[in-house]
Amino acid sequence: MLAVRELTKRYGDRTVVDGLTFTVEPGRVTGFLGPNGAGKTTTMRVLLGLAAATSGEALVDGRAYRDLPRPALRVGAVLPSGPAHPGRSARAHLRAKAASVGVPRDRVEEVLEQAGLAGAAGRRVGGYSLGMRQRLGVADALLGDPGVLLFDEPVNGLDLDGVRWMRGLMRRMAGEGRTVFVSSHLMSEMEAVADHLVVVGRGRLITDAPLSEVIGAWSRTHVEVRTPDTGSLGECLAALGPRVRVEAGAGLLRVFGPSAAEVGDLAHGAGVRVHGLLTREASLEQAYLELTGGAVEFASAEGAR
Numbered sequence: 001m002l003a004v005r006e007l008t009k010r011y012g013d014r015t016v017v018d019g020l021t022f023t024v025e026p027g028r029v030t031g032f033l034g035p036n037g038a039g040k041t042t043t044m045r046v047l048l049g050l051a052a053a054t055s056g057e058a059l060v061d062g063r064a065y066r067d068l069p070r071p072a073l074r075v076g077a078v079l080p081s082g083p084a085h086p087g088r089s090a091r092a093h094l095r096a097k098a099a100s101v102g103v104p105r106d107r108v109e110e111v112l113e114q115a116g117l118a119g120a121a122g123r124r125v126g127g128y129s130l131g132m133r134q135r136l137g138v139a140d141a142l143l144g145d146p147g148v149l150l151f152d153e154p155v156n157g158l159d160l161d162g163v164r165w166m167r168g169l170m171r172r173m174a175g176e177g178r179t180v181f182v183s184s185h186l187m188s189e190m191e192a193v194a195d196h197l198v199v200v201g202r203g204r205l206i207t208d209a210p211l212s213e214v215i216g217a218w219s220r221t222h223v224e225v226r227t228p229d230t231g232s233l234g235e236c237l238a239a240l241g242p243r244v245r246v247e248a249g250a251g252l253l254r255v256f257g258p259s260a261a262e263v264g265d266l267a268h269g270a271g272v273r274v275h276g277l278l279t280r281e282a283s284l285e286q287a288y289l290e291l292t293g294g295a296v297e298f299a300s301a302e303g304a305r
């Protein structure tokens with residue numbers, strides 16, 4: 001289990017994590033979601049003892065990382081930097097680590113197998129593809145058979161096979177009762193893998209809730225209509241009464257309530273030209289945009305509009 005309590009991290013006069021409190025429970029995949037620069041990596045680094053908290057605490061199984069006896073047996077992390085020296089083979093790297101953390105040598109072959117790297121284990125890591133380096137990161141994290149696993153943007157740079165494999169691995173690890181905490185800014189990825197979400201923006205907690213609850217509360221299936229005559233169609237829709245809600249944009253209406261067929265028929269009946277009609281299902285992406293709209297640190301001018 002992970003517990004972050006009132007965690008604050010400052011770099012100079014910049015507060016990048018700001019009084020963050022949440023727990024990550026075992027037996028499920030918890031997604032750690034937030035815009036670029038929201039403080040996800042920093043929080044993970046504090047949990048892993050790689051950065052010091054300015055105040056508050058970040059605990060693994062009730063203790064700060066530095067106070068964990070044999071931490072590699074408690075917590076494993078898959079980080080974007082990857083674990084190994086490029087001149088070494090994966091096997092040599094893992095054997096050295098096994099010796100230093102007191103894990104039997106046989107375990108190296110097991111984790112190489114689990115990570116799908118057995119066939120390439122004798123090759124220099126410097127020649128590995130990004131996907132193979134990610135797999136080595138997984139083998140490294142699993143070496144001590146830890147109950148807690150952290151993944152920082154684990155599918156970055158992976159091909160479809162790699163993405164599916166990584167998803168399966170995270171689900172399996174949670175199914176075995178481990179604590180699985182995974183950061184990402186990829187909505188589709190989180191929707192596919194997470195049971196629970198911790199969403200942050202500008203270092204602060206935005207929400208901590210089951211995935212289904214986040215989608216249910218912050219996103220609704222609706223119909224998107226592109227029309228050069230938003231005014232007339234908007235009026236027809238408003239006449240349908242309170243079961244219909246309409247949001248207007250430039251040449252675009254978002255219609256909550258009726259189906260796409262109803263909206264299309266209504267437009268046809270009213271002689272309004274429609275250039276596009278699309279059902280947008282409730283999704284994490286929609287929910288996330290609602291939730292984090294005000295918290296994006298590096299928005300493009302287009303995004304900000």
Ligand SMILES: Nc1ncnc2c1ncn2[C@@H]1O[C@H](COP(=O)(O)OP(=O)(O)OP(=O)(O)O)[C@@H](O)[C@H]1O
Nearest residue numbers: 011014016034035036037038039040041042043185
């Ligand atoms: N060592 C450091 N010194 C100074 N500033 C830092 C340091 N590490 C991170 N930051 C800043 O802290 C902020 C939060 O960064 P962090 O990497 O934790 O965010 P993130 O949520 O993981 O974002 P991303 O999705 O872009 O990785 C960023 O603005 C970053 O520039």
